[in-house]
Amino acid sequence: MANSTLTKQRSTAFKSTVALKSAMAVTGGILVLFLIVHMYGNLMIFGGQEVFDEYSHHIRVIGEPMLPPEGALWIIRIVLLASVLIHAYAAFTLWARARRARPAGQRYQTRRKPVQQTYASRTMRWGGVILALFVIYHILHLTTNNIAPGGASDSPYERVVNGFQIWWVLLTYLIAMIAVGFHLRHGIWSATQTLGANKASRQRVLNITATAIALVITVGFLIPPFSVFFGLVS
Amino acid sequence: MNITLRVWRQKGRGDEGRMVTYKVEDVSQDMSFLEMLDVLNEKLTLAGEDPVAFDHDCREGICGACGVVINGVAHGPETTTTCQLHMRSFKDGDVIDVEPWRAKAFPVIKDLVVDRGAFDRIIQAGGYISAPTGTAPDAHANPIPKADADRAFDAATCIGCGACVAACPNASGMLFTAAKVTHLGMLPQGQPERAARVVKMVNQHDEEDFGGCTNIGECAAVCPKGIPLDTISQLNKDLLGALASGKL
Numbered sequence: 001m002a003n004s005t006l007t008k009q010r011s012t013a014f015k016s017t018v019a020l021k022s023a024m025a026v027t028g029g030i031l032v033l034f035l036i037v038h039m040y041g042n043l044m045i046f047g048g049q050e051v052f053d054e055y056s057h058h059i060r061v062i063g064e065p066m067l068p069p070e071g072a073l074w075i076i077r078i079v080l081l082a083s084v085l086i087h088a089y090a091a092f093t094l095w096a097r098a099r100r101a102r103p104a105g106q107r108y109q110t111r112r113k114p115v116q117q118t119y120a121s122r123t124m125r126w127g128g129v130i131l132a133l134f135v136i137y138h139i140l141h142l143t144t145n146n147i148a149p150g151g152a153s154d155s156p157y158e159r160v161v162n163g164f165q166i167w168w169v170l171l172t173y174l175i176a177m178i179a180v181g182f183h184l185r186h187g188i189w190s191a192t193q194t195l196g197a198n199k200a201s202r203q204r205v206l207n208i209t210a211t212a213i214a215l216v217i218t219v220g221f222l223i224p225p226f227s228v229f230f231g232l233v234s
Numbered sequence: 235m236n237i238t239l240r241v242w243r244q245k246g247r248g249d250e251g252r253m254v255t256y257k258v259e260d261v262s263q264d265m266s267f268l269e270m271l272d273v274l275n276e277k278l279t280l281a282g283e284d285p286v287a288f289d290h291d292c293r294e295g296i297c298g299a300c301g302v303v304i305n306g307v308a309h310g311p312e313t314t315t316t317c318q319l320h321m322r323s324f325k326d327g328d329v330i331d332v333e334p335w336r337a338k339a340f341p342v343i344k345d346l347v348v349d350r351g352a353f354d355r356i357i358q359a360g361g362y363i364s365a366p367t368g369t370a371p372d373a374h375a376n377p378i379p380k381a382d383a384d385r386a387f388d389a390a391t392c393i394g395c396g397a398c399v400a401a402c403p404n405a406s407g408m409l410f411t412a413a414k415v416t417h418l419g420m421l422p423q424g425q426p427e428r429a430a431r432v433v434k435m436v437n438q439h440d441e442e443d444f445g446g447c448t449n450i451g452e453c454a455a456v457c458p459k460g461i462p463l464d465t466i467s468q469l470n471k472d473l474l475g476a477l478a479s480g481k482l
């Protein structure tokens with residue numbers, strides 16, 4: 001490797017661990033932006049059935065007549081799906097690599113004592129898997145309505161209200177949103193460091209910002225379901 | 235004080251290895267951890283047993299040879315090298331676990347000694363300046379901003395001990411690699427080869443079977459030289475810049 005040509009070295013570096021985690025950072029960033037917009041949209045539930053259903057309809061007609069019906073929505077969906085796939089591919093590749101880097105038979109005998117690592121940083125991988133499963137469940141529930149606890153409906157507003165009156169639906173979303181919070185707490189900080197934006201003097205601010213965004217997203221997403229459960233929205 | 239040690243014993247590269255328990259009596263609080271191991275080894279030698287092999291050289295915290303994992307933490311309870319760790323950091327009657335660095339890239343040679351050749355090969359890949367420099371230039375012939383000089387000096391203090399790899403849940407060698415990239419990248423002499431250097435060193439890092447970095451930060455927390463985590467951000471930035479610019 002040390003002696004191979006620079007052109008070859010360059011193409012190898014495009015597949016390096018640093019390149020892979022940069023792909024995770026960029027696709028993760030796209031997903032964070034999406035989550036913020038999505039959270040904001042969900043809060044329109046407080047405008048009542050008409051406002052919320054109109055918002056849901058509006059997403060489907062953005063760009064018309066330049067784009068066909070649901071055209072813009074499908075572009076967004078494809079970008080999001082590609083982001084999730086690239087993100088997961090990089091995550092699993094690096095996960096396998098990390099396992100190889102300290103293989104069975106070469107593990108520590110004594111339980112290693114964490115020195116400063118956070119819970120969030122340790123749970124990125126399994127937490128990410130939980131999120132991916134949640135995303136599938138969530139789409140089957142509120143987008144396609146194949147899972148319709150409390151009754152199916154053509155009105156997105158009614159799907160939300162029907163679903164979140166049930167305790168176990170609320171609980172699944174509560175667990176998933178806490179998982180999102182942890183994933184983003186480490187992920188947002190990690191992405192800034194991965195993309196080269198961290199400096200010793202900024203590290204604290206970056207970490208505080210990551211925690212703040214993660215908190216806002218978690219709480220923001222949880223407000224509508226809890227409001228339905230406690231009868232504030234019906 | 236009296237100590238119970240549980241030490242990793244492994245006869246050679248092929249051997250399976252196991253933890254073996256030893257009692258060490260009359261340990262002084264002023265002994266370094268390595269001196270305590272010396273006491274154990276004298277006892278073992280007198281009894282006709284094989285002494286515990288461990289790496290060491292300077293015994294003053296500058297060569298980076300003496301790394302072992304003590305009670306699950308690289309270099310033990312203080313943020314320093316094993317030779318600079320003293321028995322006053324432990325209590326009478328303590329049971330202390332001692333293991334070698336564990337990573338595929340650092341195979342155990344014997345007992346607590348690992349082969350850190352992977353680090354040498356990362357340096358060989360690009361951690362140097364190839365221009366012949368002649369005699370030392372005048373100190374002020376090449377003005378360098380204070381902040382850059384400080385950062386380069388701080389990064390240059392890396393002693394290649396490998397604690398960062400040992401502590402990393404991914405067994406990544408990124409802090410070590412980043413220390414060298416940052417050290418040379420901050421200085422004018424390092425500029426001509428800056429892009430090629432980071433590409434070659436990262437490729438070599440990956441080829442040695444170190445894991446990828448996920449910015450957990452255990453490396454910087456145990457580093458005896460306090461190499462900061464933001465050097466890894468600097469490495470990432472240099473690598474992405476090198477790939478984007480196409481100039482190598």
Ligand code: HEM
Nearest residue numbers: 024025028031088091124128129131132187188190191448
């Ligand atoms: C297949 C499942 C997933 C796995 C295994 C996974 C794993 C990871 C890992 C390991 C990181 C940290 C990267 C690093 O520290 O360098 C990360 C970051 C991130 N993840 Fe995921 N993830 C998954 C799914 C998701 C999903 C569904 C979302 C969207 C809600 C998401 C959003 C993010 C974001 C925004 C980041 C921050 C960007 C970054 O750190 O690079 N992830 N993920």
Ligand code: SF4
Nearest residue numbers: 392393395396398457
């Ligand atoms: S970065 Fe720190 S822990 Fe890693 S090899 Fe250098 S001195 Fe040791």
Ligand code: FES
Nearest residue numbers: 293297298300317
């Ligand atoms: S023996 Fe040199 S650093 Fe410990």
